[in-house]
Amino acid sequence: MDAERLLRRMVDQGDYAADEESLLAYSYDASGLEGRPLAVLKPRDEEQVRRILVHANQYRLPVVPRGAGTGIRGGCVKEGAVILDLRHFDAIERLDAQRRTVDVGAGVTVRELNAALAKRGYRFPLVPDDEEATIGGLASQNHITEESFLVGDYHDVIEQATCFDALGRHHLLKGADLAKAIGTEGIASVLLTLRVKVLPTHKLTADIFPAKDAAAALDALDSLPKKGALLAEYFDAAAARLLKLEGPCLLVAYANDDGSYKDREYVEALLAKRKGLEKTLWAKGLAAEEAALTREQLPAFLNLCAKEGWMCFGHLGGGILLAAVERTERETFWNKTLALGALPGGKHGFGRVKREYVPQEVKKMLLELKEERDYNGILNPGVLV
Amino acid sequence: MTFRREEDGRKGADACILCRLCDAGSSYGVTLDERRSLRHTVWLAKNGRESAWLYAAMLNGVGEKACPMSIAIDDAIIEARRRMAAKGLETKENREFFEKVRRGVNPYA
Ligand code: SF4
Numbered sequence: 219m220d221a222e223r224l225l226r227r228m229v230d231q232g233d234y235a236a237d238e239e240s241l242l243a244y245s246y247d248a249s250g251l252e253g254r255p256l257a258v259l260k261p262r263d264e265e266q267v268r269r270i271l272v273h274a275n276q277y278r279l280p281v282v283p284r285g286a287g288t289g290i291r292g293g294c295v296k297e298g299a300v301i302l303d304l305r306h307f308d309a310i311e312r313l314d315a316q317r318r319t320v321d322v323g324a325g326v327t328v329r330e331l332n333a334a335l336a337k338r339g340y341r342f343p344l345v346p347d348d349e350e351a352t353i354g355g356l357a358s359q360n361h362i363t364e365e366s367f368l369v370g371d372y373h374d375v376i377e378q379a380t381c382f383d384a385l386g387r388h389h390l391l392k393g394a395d396l397a398k399a400i401g402t403e404g405i406a407s408v409l410l411t412l413r414v415k416v417l418p419t420h421k422l423t424a425d426i427f428p429a430k431d432a433a434a435a436l437d438a439l440d441s442l443p444k445k446g447a448l449l450a451e452y453f454d455a456a457a458a459r460l461l462k463l464e465g466p467c468l469l470v471a472y473a474n475d476d477g478s479y480k481d482r483e484y485v486e487a488l489l490a491k492r493k494g495l496e497k498t499l500w501a502k503g504l505a506a507e508e509a510a511l512t513r514e515q516l517p518a519f520l521n522l523c524a525k526e527g528w529m530c531f532g533h534l535g536g537g538i539l540l541a542a543v544e545r546t547e548r549e550t551f552w553n554k555t556l557a558l559g560a561l562p563g564g565k566h567g568f569g570r571v572k573r574e575y576v577p578q579e580v581k582k583m584l585l586e587l588k589e590e591r592d593y594n595g596i597l598n599p600g601v602l603v
Numbered sequence: 604m605t606f607r608r609e610e611d612g613r614k615g616a617d618a619c620i621l622c623r624l625c626d627a628g629s630s631y632g633v634t635l636d637e638r639r640s641l642r643h644t645v646w647l648a649k650n651g652r653e654s655a656w657l658y659a660a661m662l663n664g665v666g667e668k669a670c671p672m673s674i675a676i677d678d679a680i681i682e683a684r685r686r687m688a689a690k691g692l693e694t695k696e697n698r699e700f701f702e703k704v705r706r707g708v709n710p711y712a
Contacts, residue, residue: 250621497620497622501671
């Protein structure tokens, strides 16, 4: 029996697809990259995932784990691959009010999770710009959001997880092992369930500090009270105009009454507009390129953007800034940004689109991980390494 | 027929950034069948694909409200269906439906 026919038997009837339309529908994500897969499998339980991986290893079939396909780095697009659609891993259970954690399947979207948590007076803090993204996909990218200022990244909000490695070995991930599964974009493990931290729903107020230049923005950031600030977002003059704010500023939101803007509806609307800013740029035909910066690199990056006339905004508090550049200017942008020592991909991962930018020492570490968990190289080939 | 987007300046399928926010209220959320996702239907329209799956969308306007690119999704899909119909490529079910309407017969019967 050939590999494809065997694959069909790995999942329930109806959860295997290789028809023309399914292959088309899984041939792209939000990156614009395209690649026609071999087949799509939608396992419903862990045993099915395990069998698929064991089988794929035997036949050396590339396997691409996939959530909702909302990534913008082409992480789930691969010509000739078996797509492992994990959306059926959609359980939300065991909300622990004392520990403030909840167990979620990797295929749960942020919108679904927050709708379920809201009924119990909680919320998941790391809400991406695109709420249709799945928790598993976001953890794989270690997606940073504005609230990373308060809660950190996925290393900080995931307490433990379960996964299979490429050989079909089950792992309960904690501590250092867990760290190896986060941000590694599905190249060494397939995440199944995650125990994530949640926050109780809270007050929401804000302050807007004028910041005429890089130094003023950083001064405002440094003088923030340590407790209660959820996020600290910087907008230069052009970005502020798009949000209808008066001028370049630092927007700080608090989970308490500390802010002088106390109208929750206004603050929520402002934050929603902030979330839509990247898409507004895309609509204008611009690229929003993101750079991960250390505290020391921030002033130089802000000054570079001001000098080049690139609109700049983003998670100043979390060290991720975005610049709006013409598509033709991308290379110039990256040459100049990398010269500052910054890293690209702090927000959306590297995927296939930006893998050339993964630093050599990180690649070395990832290759060691591959050797340990996926020595046949079947999981997400072409991503990161 | 005048499409609404010509009146209010909304965009066509070309502007789709494939974010899938329109699927928050589509049948994809229930069926998890990517072919039925509104994103895929818009992708078909955007890429000029003639596919029976263009008829999967219910055109209830919910997705349009969520679209960050202000795409007139329903119009874009209707346009694509009309292109198919003009070439005689609409689905058999669709052809039969309108045949019944023309004959004054209950199309759902
Ligand atoms: S919400 Fe709009 S831009 Fe996003 S996938 Fe749907 S149609 Fe495309």
